[in-house]
Amino acid sequence: MSKAKFDTKSKIQDVAERFIIQGGYGNFSFRDIAEAVGIKSASVHYHYRTKGDLVATVMARYTHTFSLMLPDPHNEELDAKHLLNSFIDGFKDKIVTNGDMSLCTMLTSNKPILPEPVCDELAVFYKVKLDWVTQVLVRLEQVTEEEALIKASQLLACLHGASILVQGTNDPTFFDRALSYWKIAYV
Amino acid sequence: MSKAKFDTKSKIQDVAERFIIQGGYGNFSFRDIAEAVGIKSASVHYHYRTKGDLVATVMARYTHTFSLMLPDPHNEELDAKHLLNSFIDGFKDKIVTNGDMSLCTMLTSNKPILPEPVCDELAVFYKVKLDWVTQVLVRLEQVTEEEALIKASQLLACLHGASILVQGTNDPTFFDRALSYWKIAYV
DNA sequence: AATAAAATACCTATCACTAGATAGATAAAA
DNA sequence: TTTTATCTATCTAGTGATAGGTATTTTATT
Known part of the structure; x- marks a missing residue:
């Protein structure tokens, strides 16, 4: 396995993301x-046959990386409050500090033009995310899963x-106002 | 003023929206x-010189219509709870019943490619909306504007x-779950 | 170890198509 | 006779995708 192969492939994914x-x-x-x-467009097609293939791969990789980053919500050694706050802060970092949108928000807003494989990956991502937060909240609030x-x-x-809304209003302070309920409740 | 002129002009806006x-x-x-x-693309350009012009006009019209629909938040004859609930239900109708996205959410997610006039109209819309909800909440919760x-x-x-999230998860029930706090608090 | 075969990673060139936009003609109405 | 609203025809600049070629590297066979 040459190094170059994987470098280019993942470089393409990085750039696409x-x-x-x-x-x-x-x-x-x-x-x-x-x-x-730093290559030609035909070579991108060599690595990813279609745009849908490429973006579905990017989305799948994102979900994978994301789920690896999430601590086990059932691990009793980890404080549930802290888990949730880190989750919120991680999101804030992307949105406010970097001024980005999240990959899944962007793709969701493009849903009408997305090839199906991309939609499928998107749904997987949301499921992973919702499940994780739900598990943390079960512990934190001592409530049923429902x-x-x-x-x-x-x-x-x-x-x-x-x-x-941070994007639409050009107002980064919107984030903290919108999330203040959650930060007050759990800090 | 011929009728045809305005019919076509607003028909174009309707379709664009x-x-x-x-x-x-x-x-x-x-x-x-x-x-x-039912005309040719060159004729659309006759009414709206550029795509940016057209979309900025659509957004401005949307804001205008929207603000006309909003009841006066200071009108003491109107129940503040009811104002807020109608606002939420109006949004739900578009998202869940019609399965649409809101115009401003779509455009905001396209912000990187929007011509500036569109961004400006977008900011105006969000300001109108945020101000109105804020005024209703001042009355409802007897708190400061801040x-x-x-x-x-x-x-x-x-x-x-x-x-x-309704779009991303293909799950319309997401809406009611996400808004349950607000419906419980004010119904 | 030497050589043949195959896979890899790129290239040039091009296809069929769509985009926003413009020029200039035409017919009807003011 | 000028304005309005439409048309046809076309331009330039992109799009995703494919065909087919060329080195380079891997693998298999002798």
């Missing part, structure tokens, strides 16, 4: 990627909505 | 609009985030 975050599915081309990586699911839905909606 | 809601800024063309209206702004930010984030 950035482009998606910054402009969505429709706003970058194979030529854009090629230029950023009740925790409701709270988890509220938190995720707040987070994703905050990211939209 | 639908296209934006269904696919965002980048996923429709002057030809698509022309076909839907505190009401925080609550308003939370509610708007919840609403917009819920719309994203």
Whole structure:
């Protein structure tokens, strides 16, 4: 296994991920990627046959990396409050500090033009995320999964909505206002 | 003033609005609009010189219509609880019943490719919306504008985030879960 | 170890198509 | 006779994708 192979393949994914975050599915081309990586567009097609393949792979990798980063919510050695706060802060970092949108928010807003494999990967991601937050809230609030699911839905909606509104209003302080309920409740 | 002129002009806006809601800024063309209206793409350019002009006009019209629909938040004859609930239900109707995204959410997610006039109209819309909810909450919770702004930010984030997550998870029930806090608090 | 075969990773060139936009003609209405 | 609203035709600049070629590296066979 040559090094070059994997370097290029993942470089393409890195670049594609950035482009998606910054402009969505429709706003970058194979030529854009090629230029950023330093190869020709035909070579990008060599690694990923279609745009759908590429983006589905990027989304799958994102989900994978994301789930590896999430601590086990059932690990009693970890404080549930701390787990949740780190989760919120991680999101805030992307949105406020880096001024980005989250990959999944961008792709979701492009859903009408997404190839099905991408939609499928997207759904997987949301499931992983919702499940994790739900499990943490079961511990934190000592409630049933059903009740925790409701709270988890509220938190995720707040987070994703905050990211939209920070962008739409050009006001980074929107994030903290939108999340203040959760930070007060758990800090 | 001929009737035809205004019919076509607003028909173009109607069609453009639908296209934006269904696919965002980048996923429709002057030809698509022309076909839907029943004219040629060059004729669309006659009414709106550029795509940016057209979409900025659509967004401005949306804000205008929206603000006309909003009852006066200071009108003491109107129940504040009812105002807020109607606001939430109106949003839910679009998202869950019609399965649409809101115009502003779509455009915000396309922000990196939006011409500046569109961004400006977008900011105006969010300001109108946030101000209105804030005023209603001042009455409802008997708090300062500052505190009401925080609550308003939370509610708007919840609403917009819920719309994203309903789409991303293919689960319309997400909306009610995400908004349950607000419905419980005020019904 | 030497050589043949195959896979890898790139290239050039091009296809069919769509985009936003413009020039200039035409017909009807003011 | 000018304005309005439409048309046809076309431009330039992109798009995703493919065909087919060329080195280089791996693997298999002698």
